[in-house]
Amino acid sequence: MPIHGQDPPDSTPTTAPDPMPSLHAVIMAGGSGTRFWPASRNARPKQFLPLANGKPLLQAAIDRVEGIAGAARTWIVTNPVQAAALPTVVPQFARGQVIVEPEARDTAPCVALAVARIAAIDPQAVMVVLPADQVIEPTAEFHRMVARAAAIAGDGRTLVTFGVKPTFPATGYGYVEAGEPIDSQQPAARRVERFREKPALEVAQQFLAAGNFLWNSGIFVWSVAAIRAAMQVGSPELAQACDAMTAAIRAGDDRALEAAFRSAPKKSVDYAVMEHAPHVAVVDATVRWDDVGSFPALTAVAAPDAQGNAVLANGGASAVLLRSSDNVVYAEGKRTIALLGVKDLVVVAVDDAVLVCPKDRAQDVKAILEQLKAEGRTELL
Amino acid sequence: MPIHGQDPPDSTPTTAPDPMPSLHAVIMAGGSGTRFWPASRNARPKQFLPLANGKPLLQAAIDRVEGIAGAARTWIVTNPVQAAALPTVVPQFARGQVIVEPEARDTAPCVALAVARIAAIDPQAVMVVLPADQVIEPTAEFHRMVARAAAIAGDGRTLVTFGVKPTFPATGYGYVEAGEPIDSQQPAARRVERFREKPALEVAQQFLAAGNFLWNSGIFVWSVAAIRAAMQVGSPELAQACDAMTAAIRAGDDRALEAAFRSAPKKSVDYAVMEHAPHVAVVDATVRWDDVGSFPALTAVAAPDAQGNAVLANGGASAVLLRSSDNVVYAEGKRTIALLGVKDLVVVAVDDAVLVCPKDRAQDVKAILEQLKAEGRTELL
Numbered sequence: 001m002p003i004h005g006q007d008p009p010d011s012t013p014t015t016a017p018d019p020m021p022s023l024h025a026v027i028m029a030g031g032s033g034t035r036f037w038p039a040s041r042n043a044r045p046k047q048f049l050p051l052a053n054g055k056p057l058l059q060a061a062i063d064r065v066e067g068i069a070g071a072a073r074t075w076i077v078t079n080p081v082q083a084a085a086l087p088t089v090v091p092q093f094a095r096g097q098v099i100v101e102p103e104a105r106d107t108a109p110c111v112a113l114a115v116a117r118i119a120a121i122d123p124q125a126v127m128v129v130l131p132a133d134q135v136i137e138p139t140a141e142f143h144r145m146v147a148r149a150a151a152i153a154g155d156g157r158t159l160v161t162f163g164v165k166p167t168f169p170a171t172g173y174g175y176v177e178a179g180e181p182i183d184s185q186q187p188a189a190r191r192v193e194r195f196r197e198k199p200a201l202e203v204a205q206q207f208l209a210a211g212n213f214l215w216n217s218g219i220f221v222w223s224v225a226a227i228r229a230a231m232q233v234g235s236p237e238l239a240q241a242c243d244a245m246t247a248a249i250r251a252g253d254d255r256a257l258e259a260a261f262r263s264a265p266k267k268s269v270d271y272a273v274m275e276h277a278p279h280v281a282v283v284d285a286t287v288r289w290d291d292v293g294s295f296p297a298l299t300a301v302a303a304p305d306a307q308g309n310a311v312l313a314n315g316g317a318s319a320v321l322l323r324s325s326d327n328v329v330y331a332e333g334k335r336t337i338a339l340l341g342v343k344d345l346v347v348v349a350v351d352d353a354v355l356v357c358p359k360d361r362a363q364d365v366k367a368i369l370e371q372l373k374a375e376g377r378t379e380l381l
Numbered sequence: 382m383p384i385h386g387q388d389p390p391d392s393t394p395t396t397a398p399d400p401m402p403s404l405h406a407v408i409m410a411g412g413s414g415t416r417f418w419p420a421s422r423n424a425r426p427k428q429f430l431p432l433a434n435g436k437p438l439l440q441a442a443i444d445r446v447e448g449i450a451g452a453a454r455t456w457i458v459t460n461p462v463q464a465a466a467l468p469t470v471v472p473q474f475a476r477g478q479v480i481v482e483p484e485a486r487d488t489a490p491c492v493a494l495a496v497a498r499i500a501a502i503d504p505q506a507v508m509v510v511l512p513a514d515q516v517i518e519p520t521a522e523f524h525r526m527v528a529r530a531a532a533i534a535g536d537g538r539t540l541v542t543f544g545v546k547p548t549f550p551a552t553g554y555g556y557v558e559a560g561e562p563i564d565s566q567q568p569a570a571r572r573v574e575r576f577r578e579k580p581a582l583e584v585a586q587q588f589l590a591a592g593n594f595l596w597n598s599g600i601f602v603w604s605v606a607a608i609r610a611a612m613q614v615g616s617p618e619l620a621q622a623c624d625a626m627t628a629a630i631r632a633g634d635d636r637a638l639e640a641a642f643r644s645a646p647k648k649s650v651d652y653a654v655m656e657h658a659p660h661v662a663v664v665d666a667t668v669r670w671d672d673v674g675s676f677p678a679l680t681a682v683a684a685p686d687a688q689g690n691a692v693l694a695n696g697g698a699s700a701v702l703l704r705s706s707d708n709v710v711y712a713e714g715k716r717t718i719a720l721l722g723v724k725d726l727v728v729v730a731v732d733d734a735v736l737v738c739p740k741d742r743a744q745d746v747k748a749i750l751e752q753l754k755a756e757g758r759t760e761l762l
Binding site for chain 2: 340345349351356358361377
């Protein structure tokens with residue numbers, strides 16, 4: 001299958017099996033990323049932030065799939081607010097490749113919409129679905145890993161997810177319990193016994209000790225046929241909504257498309273589909289993977305200095321750190337952040353706001369947003 | 382003597398003693414205030430900051446003396462850089478009342494220049510000399526306190542300083558050792574036994590225990606004749622420079638004035654004059670006095686909330702504080718400062734810079750300035 005190199009001609013719908021399904025990449029870019037406030041806002045989610053060597057994470061995601069899907073089969077699914085901002089954030093990305101959700105509605109409707117869009121033009125396609133806001137390196141290994149998954153998904157019935165080997169008992173990720181290898185030739189691809197939601201610490205420690213639990217990366221590979229069949233098993237309403245969306249897209253009927261989208265259950269794709277699917281495999285994510293979940297995780301994109309300070313400064317910003325250690329500084333615009341004698345802090349400075357909190361409280365930044373909302377300070381949300 | 386109400390006509394030089402000397406107020410506004418970086422800069426010293434209910438401290442100093450000296454006998458002494466900024470900082474203040482030092486040169490030359498300027502037009506005058514960057518309240522009591530001192534200084538030979546009753550063993554202030562009352566009718570005015578420079582903590586504790594040591598407020602009242610005579614005793618070069626400046630001003634010779642100013646020893650007025658003067662009295666400062674020496678002292682101008690957080694926000698700035706206590710926040714411009722779960726910090730945010738440091742390190746902010754200087758970041762100094 002042509003997962004490298006130039007775009008092949010679009011597959012045309014056919015009833016005969018296509019021996020060379022084309023690979024489509026779907027970048028899910030609907031997240032709001034409130035944990036990066038005040039850098040992130042409603043209209044400026046985490047994936048728009050310049051966290052990838054000064055480029056937006058979304059641009060890094062586009063670059064990541066360019067070599068395997070090609071521009072004509074790379075899609076961004078997002079909501080209307082973020083779609084409107086795309087021309088300034090990723091100006092090179094073709095408008096026609098943007099799939100706009102009528103509203104933000106969790107990942108199952110989002111996936112169904114993307115599946116419908118691709119099914120309408122290429123029902124034999126295999127899709128790689130990935131979040132817009134992760135750090136994944138190196139790209140060449142990502143391509144190899146997707147190729148392995150696509151070979152498995154090529155059977156037309158297996159859903160493939162990628163599992164990250166846990167390095168600590170994380171309570172912020174879902175887990176995948178891996179079983180036997182699906183094929184003795186491919187020990188790095190195993191059957192999924194179960195999906196496990198974010199666990200309590202004690203459970204996470206057991207997962208880590210057991211050795212066969214992997215973090216659920218949120219990256220999937222499947223064929224259109226397989227995900228459609230899995231929807232039918234896990235959520236017939238979702239399958240029905242997906243079919244209706246496919247028909248509406250083929251008919252060019254936007255109102256029908258919107259109605260079908262709104263009829264899809266507001267659930268995550270994990271909950272609505274993956275957990276019920278009969279054929280799921282997990283492939284080892286052989287890349288450096290980080291979901292950059294909050295400011296302290298910026299050490300994944302900005303290497304700390306000898307004192308453990310990670311500084312991410314864009315747009316002319318700079319930092320002066322004296323007698324300070326293990327801090328995370330995020331700054332934008334022509335300003336200098338000076339830290340003197342502080343430790344383990346998050347300091348964020350953008351044009352209209354500054355945040356200071358201990359690293360171990362960074363997850364609680366939503367309390368600030370709630371306060372601002374209560375005060376009617378919507379311009380800061 | 383007319384220390385209240387409308388301006389009396391200028392006194393004219395005369396050899397006969399004038400029974401009603403007029404009171405001139407000299408506001409010394411040459412300080413740089415590096416301890417308020419990044420709010421303060423070379424061209425924006427502490428006295429320009431809106432620390433007096435949103436007004437510059439310098440404006441508060443002008444307002445403070447208005448009722449005792451009147452506009453025509455109120456003077457600001459400052460350096461050329463700050464003089465250039467005065468029209469924007471205190472737009473109502475008459476340009477003709479600004480005495481510009483040819484260069485910043487410690488307080489003895491500054492005082493000598495002010496004495497020369499006033500001696501040239503009003504040799505019988507009594508002067509109150511006060512720093513531009515202090516908080517003194519209430520104004521009515523300040524007027525009474527100056528009236529008491531002016532009555533003593535009216536003898537034409539006594540220099541009067543104001544002493545603040547110490548509330549803790551401060552090591553950052555000079556002290557005045559008070560002796561016997563100068564007059565049994567005025568127990569709050571005592572002879573000065575000695576001036577003591579900033580003491581070590583142990584010595585400061587002894588001063589506090591002894592009870593007759595007062596903080597040197599930096600506010601003085603004296604007649605032109607008395608300060609001129611005291612210069613002659615403490616520093617003949619200073620007296621000579623002062624006389625030369627007086628003559629140059631009378632002659633309208635700016636080059637001679639500048640040369641005379643530069644010939645004055647670069648010393649403090651305490652060291653060059655006060656410590657050697659034969660007749661010095663200290664009057665109790667019966668006001669709330671604070672020199673607002675650094676960010677933690679902002680509690681003197683911004684009352685802390687129930688959690689001990691002092692917030693000074695000007696120009697559209699605001700703050701959101703959650704689970705935070707005993708912090709000092711200074712903000713300017715349309716920005717919001719959010720603190721979450723922090724304690725005992727100083728957080729300062731202006732357009733082009735942010736500072737975060739513990740309150741007990743706020744005195745060390747000059748280390749940041751040295752670092753910026755070393756990096757050539759002069760735009761931030």
